[in-house]
Amino acid sequence: MMIDTLIKYCLVWTVASLSASAVAVTQHELNQLGRTLDVQYQVLDNIEQTACESEQISGHCFSAQIRLQTEDVALIKGTVIHFSHITPIAAAQSNAVSISHINGDHHEMRITRTIPANTTETIRIAAPAWHAARSDIMPNYYLVADALAPVTIDSTVQQTEPGSGLPVNSHAGSWTKPNQYRRNADDVLPLQTSEAQFAALPEQWPVVTANRVVPKVRQRQDSLQKRHLTGIKLSSDAAHLAPWLPLVEQLGLPVGEQQETISIVIAGQQFSGPEHYALRIEEQAITLTAASDKAAGYGLLTLAQLRDPQTGQVPLTTITDAPRFAFRGVHFDIARSFTGYDSITMLLEQMAVLKLNKLHLHVSDDEGWRLEIPGLPELTEVGAYRCHDESEQRCLMPQLGSGPHRDAGVNGYLSVQQYKNLLQLANQWGIEVIPSLDMPGHSRAAIKAMEARYNRLMAENKPEQAEMYLLTEFSDKSVYSSIQHYSDNTLNPCLPSTFRFIDKLLAELKVMHQQAGVPLTTYHIGADETAGAWTQSAACKSSGIAPHDIAKTFIREIIKLGNSKGLVMAGWSDGMMEALPGLPESNVYVNIWQTLPAGASKTVSQLAASNTPAVLSLPDVLYFDFPYQNDPLEPGYYWGAKSVSLKRVFGFMPQYLGQHAELWTDRMGQPYDDEPTQNATPVLGMQAQLWTEITRDQRSVEYMLFPRLLAFAERAWHQAEWEGKVSQAEFLPALNRDFSEFTQVVAKRHYPRLVEADINVRIPPPGYQIDAQHQLELRAAMPNLKLEYSADAMTWHTYTGAVSADNIHFVRARLINSPHTSRIIAVEP
Numbered sequence: 119m120m121i122d123t124l125i126k127y128c129l130v131w132t133v134a135s136l137s138a139s140a141v142a143v144t145q146h147e148l149n150q151l152g153r154t155l156d157v158q159y160q161v162l163d164n165i166e167q168t169a170c171e172s173e174q175i176s177g178h179c180f181s182a183q184i185r186l187q188t189e190d191v192a193l194i195k196g197t198v199i200h201f202s203h204i205t206p207i208a209a210a211q212s213n214a215v216s217i218s219h220i221n222g223d224h225h226e227m228r229i230t231r232t233i234p235a236n237t238t239e240t241i242r243i244a245a246p247a248w249h250a251a252r253s254d255i256m257p258n259y260y261l262v263a264d265a266l267a268p269v270t271i272d273s274t275v276q277q278t279e280p281g282s283g284l285p286v287n288s289h290a291g292s293w294t295k296p297n298q299y300r301r302n303a304d305d306v307l308p309l310q311t312s313e314a315q316f317a318a319l320p321e322q323w324p325v326v327t328a329n330r331v332v333p334k335v336r337q338r339q340d341s342l343q344k345r346h347l348t349g350i351k352l353s354s355d356a357a358h359l360a361p362w363l364p365l366v367e368q369l370g371l372p373v374g375e376q377q378e379t380i381s382i383v384i385a386g387q388q389f390s391g392p393e394h395y396a397l398r399i400e401e402q403a404i405t406l407t408a409a410s411d412k413a414a415g416y417g418l419l420t421l422a423q424l425r426d427p428q429t430g431q432v433p434l435t436t437i438t439d440a441p442r443f444a445f446r447g448v449h450f451d452i453a454r455s456f457t458g459y460d461s462i463t464m465l466l467e468q469m470a471v472l473k474l475n476k477l478h479l480h481v482s483d484d485e486g487w488r489l490e491i492p493g494l495p496e497l498t499e500v501g502a503y504r505c506h507d508e509s510e511q512r513c514l515m516p517q518l519g520s521g522p523h524r525d526a527g528v529n530g531y532l533s534v535q536q537y538k539n540l541l542q543l544a545n546q547w548g549i550e551v552i553p554s555l556d557m558p559g560h561s562r563a564a565i566k567a568m569e570a571r572y573n574r575l576m577a578e579n580k581p582e583q584a585e586m587y588l589l590t591e592f593s594d595k596s597v598y599s600s601i602q603h604y605s606d607n608t609l610n611p612c613l614p615s616t617f618r619f620i621d622k623l624l625a626e627l628k629v630m631h632q633q634a635g636v637p638l639t640t641y642h643i644g645a646d647e648t649a650g651a652w653t654q655s656a657a658c659k660s661s662g663i664a665p666h667d668i669a670k671t672f673i674r675e676i677i678k679l680g681n682s683k684g685l686v687m688a689g690w691s692d693g694m695m696e697a698l699p700g701l702p703e704s705n706v707y708v709n710i711w712q713t714l715p716a717g718a719s720k721t722v723s724q725l726a727a728s729n730t731p732a733v734l735s736l737p738d739v740l741y742f743d744f745p746y747q748n749d750p751l752e753p754g755y756y757w758g759a760k761s762v763s764l765k766r767v768f769g770f771m772p773q774y775l776g777q778h779a780e781l782w783t784d785r786m787g788q789p790y791d792d793e794p795t796q797n798a799t800p801v802l803g804m805q806a807q808l809w810t811e812i813t814r815d816q817r818s819v820e821y822m823l824f825p826r827l828l829a830f831a832e833r834a835w836h837q838a839e840w841e842g843k844v845s846q847a848e849f850l851p852a853l854n855r856d857f858s859e860f861t862q863v864v865a866k867r868h869y870p871r872l873v874e875a876d877i878n879v880r881i882p883p884p885g886y887q888i889d890a891q892h893q894l895e896l897r898a899a900m901p902n903l904k905l906e907y908s909a910d911a912m913t914w915h916t917y918t919g920a921v922s923a924d925n926i927h928f929v930r931a932r933l934i935n936s937p938h939t940s941r942i943i944a945v946e947p
């Protein structure tokens with residue numbers, strides 16, 4: 119623990135005990151305060167830097183104000199408001215409160231002078247970086263007074279937004295001025311609000327009856343003839359392909375005993391890769407030849423999409439199909455927020471529909487440990503929960519706005535049985551689960567859980583057992599701060615118990631996989647964002663390894679350990695690029711998570727040159743925790759890009775990274791330099807990332823993933839003919855045509871099926887314009903939408919053409935024949 123954090127905790131205890139009589143609040147009053155205290159957070163300015171300069175905050179900073187308004191209950195001196203704030207608040211101007219950063223994003227606001235009933239106290243704060251979006255503000259502030267039970271402040275609880283179905287921060291103010299929605303003076307990125315989008319949208323979307331397959335097939339030769347197909351059934355020798363049938367039905371092709379039998383031949387030797395297949399639809403027969411069971415499943419998914427659900431017709435056609443990349447992955451962070459077992463099964467099912475084949479499951483991080491490990495109960499009993507417990511013996515202290523209670527929605531973990539079920543579910547669709555227990559950084563949950571275990575066993579007088587898996591060297595007073603501002607989140611590679619712990623994890627994982635009948639083949643070690651630990655570690659000093667070599671030595675050790683157990687070892691590029699040069703023979707792959715302007719293309723070329731398999735995880739196009747569009751009300755972190763739109767993902771050219779510099783800008787909207795790639799760069803594949811710091815429930819997970827995952831699957835499976843040809847005149851028209859066709863099939867076929875599967879797919883809001891005659895015009899951002907307007911957001915009218923804007927205050931888009939709508943957009947007169 120960082121010294122000043124320790125001091126802060128000590129202060130908290132002393133002040134709390136000294137002021138026990140000063141905080142003369144009853145539980146009843148505290149509860150009432152929780153109901154009535156109004157907390158509002160308003161960003162003032164991301165660009166103006168005087169606050170930073172006067173407070174000597176190094177680097178860029180922003181100013182904001184937190185307004186506390188009491189009703190009939192006073193906020194008594196000595197009460198503490200606990201809250202999350204992404205970056206550490208460095209200065210707070212107020213005569214009534216003082217704010218201190220504790221650890222990670224956890225802050226305390228101590229009331230130093232009673233704020234009487236019916237009073238407003240406004241606190242000006244300054245903190246590093248910027249807050250340019252509503253989702254930056256953290257929810258669930260809570261009150262603590264002495265030994266009373268902590269109480270959540272209701273005004274900071276998220277409310278479900280009509281339309282999007284997302285929980286949003288209603289205590290967050292507005293982002294109407296450029297100095298609020300731009301992140302700094304360089305930020306020239308145009309806003310993509312509904313008003314700004316209008317001009318770029320077509321007046322009318324063409325009506326097509328698309329039976330394009332998503333992802334697009336490699337070769338397809340339709341004849342002009344069509345035939346009828348009512349439904350399919352599997353012959354008895356193909357019965358083991360049954361797990362694919364629900365997906366086939368979801369895609370609109372009926373399945374049943376009375377239906378037509380598909381002839382399926384598995385013939386690995388006929389194909390050059392295990393996921394290849396050929397499909398032939400003739401008048402009399404449908405034949406599927408496939409390299410493997412999985413490829414046969416893929417063929418069935420393709421067949422389903424060829425059928426027009428209205429007419430039941432399929433084209434007579436010959437298709438040969440194969441993926442461009444062997445690795446088509448999704449990274450799902452279940453550590454920051456645990457959105458539940460069902461959110462993982464939902465993802466697996468949709469991955470299978472989209473022919474994706476790797477699930478990188480991010481099981482642990484600073485904020486949570488999400489997999490039961492037999493023999494180490496504290497990992498999940500303590501490490502899978504965030505609640506108010508300053509000793510952190512029952513749970514981790516709240517982070518990311520999780521609030522004080524153990525039953526918070528973001529808490530929880532996968533039991534051994536659930537994990538095994540997931541492995542089997544994934545396996546039946548040919549999806550490999552790649553578990554990741556992030557280390558040596560991002561390990562706070564494990565470290566704290568193992569401290570709790572140590573304390574338990576010491577109290578039971580079992581010192582040997584206690585020390586067995588202890589990850590803390592109590593005498594190590596190294597002072598550091600991780601990217602997410604933790605002072606105590608890094609494993610110590612110089613302790614033998616660290617390796618015992620990792621060995622134990624790998625052993626238990628192997629057993630779970632074995633028991634599930636799905637052997638563990640790949641393990642992801644994280645290896646990212648290790649910052650400054652161990653400088654004062656006695657164990658490291660005596661190891662003789664120079665401090666700056668410790669991280670890479672550790673990563674090498676773990677790679678060797680895993681490889682010796684027959685595992686492919688994976689890691690994030692920052693740690694891996696450091697470690698790999700010393701390990702020529704290793705069996706690894708690397709996730710590149712540099713942005714394009716930060717030099718991703720060079721890292722990829724470097725890896726290609728050393729024959730190291732690379733998986734593209736570029737934040738500025740493949741981080742699906744980033745917003746869909748540059749609108750302060752669209753949720754998402756945005757450190758690497760302010761808009762990861764459907765079109766951006768679709769238009770990504772994974773093997774021609776250099777070319778994007780001619781099309782895209784950096785995160786501030788500024789041009790950047792890169793060298794066009796001459797030949798397609800070999801990469802193992804690509805991976806979409808969903809980190810979940812602020813994606814806290816399944817509805818939000820679905821919103822962030824869909825529809826972007828469809829565009830991702832398209833690029834991971836299919837190489838478009840326009841890729842890489844940026845300098846050719848045909849490039850843009852070809853990309854636009856392809857995207858328009860894709861959008862149409864996504865809107866017409868996939869939106870309805872996703873909604874039918876109860877998935878909270880994002881409906882894009884309409885563009886709007888109010889002209890000089892005060893007429894309101896609306897345009898849809900995709901086909902298959904009905905547009906609506908309203909005076910009060912209660913009664914809605916269908917838009918049929920320009921209409922007087924008088925008394926219209928809200929607009930939205932609705933998926934035709936569904937209750938599903940876009941966010942409600944407030945119309946600015």
Ligand code: TNX
Nearest residue numbers: 646690711741743755809810
């Ligand atoms: C970067 S990518 C991270 C994660 C965050 C993510 C948020 C990587 C290896 N580290 O820890 O969750 O950004 O976008």
